[in-house]
Amino acid sequence: MRRRGFLAAIALLASGPLPAADSGLWQRLQDGGYVLLIRHAATDPGIGDPPGFRLGACATQRNLSAQGKRDALAIGAAFRERGIPLGPVLSSRWCRCLDTARLAFGRVEEAPMLDSMFRDSAPAGRAKLREVLDRVAAFRRDSEARKTSLVLVTHDVNIRALVGEYLAQGEIVVARPGPDRLDVVGRLRAQATGVE
DSSP: OOHHHHHHHHHHHHOOOOOOOOHHHHHHHOOOOEEEEOOOOOOOSSSSSOTOOOOGGGGGGBBOOOHHHHHHHHHHHHHHHTTEEEEEEEEEEHHHHHHHHHHHSSSSEEEEGGSSOTTHHHHHHHHHHHHHHHHHHHHOOOOTGGGGGGEEOOHHHHHHHHHOOOOTHHHHHEEEEEEEEEEEEEEEEEEETTEE
């Protein structure tokens, strides 16, 4: 199992850089109605969290690196510069996700449904996905909310489970909410030098 994950990571790295988002994607975001799945910005090296991890105790977690903090600020700047209307900003309770959201958007609401599924049992993971899709469905039904985009800051494993996409740290999947699913329409990649 561990070997397959390693091979998948190598294949992802070998695939080269992701194409830049076209200006049309930014233009579509002006209209609202999208879900932005954001993988937390760059962290200190590692996978998962160190031994002794405690939710709510950032010193026990893998946190944003200096580059990750710059990248998170760049994400927020890119959305503000383009005047993209954003609705609720929900985040995993892991510090690296909360910090990404706070630095990017200046606000965040903790959402346990976005907590990492890395060590979850299959039923627990499915329950989180169901809760996320229910929240997206409520957003989709709310005509006022649909004038904005829903922001979900979470982890790679959660995003892969929701839309089947592998993301780099700080990368964003733009999705259109469908009935009981999310349809990917594009990607945005953030770096301190800008968001493509």
